[in-house]
Amino acid sequence: MSSSEGSPAAAEECRPGAVPAGGWPGTPGMMAAAVVVGLGGGAAAVLFRLLIQGAGWLFTGGRSLTGPFGAELPGWWILFMPALGGGLVGLLATWLAPETRGTGVPEVMEAVALRGGRIRKRVAVVKSLVVALCLGSGGSAGREGPIVHVGSALGALVARLLRLPVSLRRTLVGCGAAAGIAATFNAPIAGAMFAGEVILGQFGVVSFAAIVIASVSGTVLARHFIGDFPAFSVPAFHLQHTYELLFHALLGMAAALVGVAFIRALDHCSRGFERLRLPPVLKPALGGLLVGALGVALPQVLGVGYPAINRALLADGWQPLLLLWLLGKLLATSLTLGSGGSGGAFAPSLFLGAMLGAAGGGALQQLLPGMVAGPGSYALVTMAACAAATTRAPITAILIVFEMTNNYSIILPVMLACILATLLAGALSPASVYHLKLLRRGVDLSRRRDVNLLRGELVSSVMGPRLPEIPEQAPLDAILDLAVERGESHYLVVDGEGRYRGLLRLRELLPGFGRRRELGPLVVAADLVESDIPPVHGSDSLDAALRLMDNRGIDVLAVVDERGHPLGRITLDDIVETYHRRLFDLDPAGETGGLMVAAEGGGWVDLGDGQRLSRLEAPEAWVGHSLQQLDLRKRLGVQVVLVLRHGDGATSRSVPGPDYVVAPGDVLLVVGAARKLRRLGHAAG
16 A cells, blocks of 8 residues: 555544544444434445446346346347446546445455545445446446445545544444445344454444444435335245254355355456456456356346346255356356456355355255255355355354344354355465455455554654755764754765665764764765664554564654655654554443453453553652653663553543653553563562
């Protein structure tokens, strides 16, 4: 990710007008914002469906691709129609918003994890248009992922208008995603869990409450306009015998194989189109042409595919044609999304599972007549299992089917099949269909699902003014004059083109003052520079900058652009201040609040990467001294992040600055490496 993308998002949190996490909106305000985002997400889902139907009517003239007597359109138009739609998608996406290609969910995940939930305002409009054109022209994909993208963009817009900090902005992005899924499937519980499982990865009590409210709001609005109906024609589910759980388990594992095949096919198609020496604007058109060729023979694989799913759910008996539809849909969706088309991957995974389950259930019905349930029951369970294997969101898949059927008897088989499918798919392919696109770009979000609060913050968000610059050929006399004039502890050495060469510390100059007459004309900056101290970039995380400072024993680093020209500086104090702020920007009833409670209880909490949060009663020797005087960071390698003071039957908490003076009875929460905290305990004792 370039610094130009990340910088505004991170810097926005630091603006004077930003709402502090402890102030407004607070819990009532946050719930009100969640209602607004939820209603917006529900409205977007309704309008999105109408937009796709309108685009489909423009391309087909209202004629069906999968009527009871076959396709009602001429074969030549079925062949070229997806190519025309793909060409229009390529034009709009290339010129207006390249991030609208693909499913949209990976872009939301990346925005939440790496850009503080910032999504460009134009995404909602452009995504709606390109998906409507892609699906309306017969492109093989779903509408759920794009609705998540649009709903999340609305959440980000509301957060931007309210000038919310990063933590609350991420929550509203999750609210938009939850509302979109809930309104699409008429499944509010599944919508809320999707936001937690896939988009956010984790959330606290207040965040979850906001997401649930948004999910319910979106569902209510969608039901008002569309009706209270399930997304599919759901058959009655029942188990004939308990031993059918074994068949559901086997089909769940088969669904894992299909899900992994889908992920790999999409990966191969994406890589193949990336290698093609064609303008990006033409690739979706080529993919559409190939999809059209498939559609001439198998029109059921075109578009979202809900009619074919309904046919599988209502199937009776052995229908081997469903397996052919499965293979066709797998290839058609891989071509559509891999070529740069726009649409979701969730509905195609449901399609694949429904075909597999109906075919498998029909085969069992042929082999064991009267002893097993109908194919529709197996299709329901297996479609959830395939979605779980593809997205690695088993709870969401379970709840979607449960809410569609409103039948508790489906819980045991669907839970068993989904968990087995997720485990087997994870063993065969570590990446889900959503992580796949990010991994190709070198972004591994699985490593970010911890509580390292600095990984989501960018250097650009706290970058200060540039260090004084010294040409590498500047003589010692000029350097000493500059040091006296500026009084800085660090200076930046640049080459003849103004590019970073290294840092020069004041301590390296001190001996030069005594030998100025002797060395002044002979020594130049290039002789004194520490060229082994690398700079950082605005798009680097504060975690990476802090590790570099620790390794080099330095408390300031230069920030440079891609060509090595200086942009600013970042200091240890900047990073520590950001860490303090992030601790309390997060949901106090959630993850960080739990860490604080655990640490305040007298123990320590593992923060990951060898770091711990620990409780320490202030030693008598520290009383009366400021944190700046104690200099714990340099002496012992730990940082005080919170001070607890007990009195009048209550406990007050404060974030200390460097001038804070330790008082008798203070309890300090400190962060540092485990070995350094042990050394601190010995020193304090």
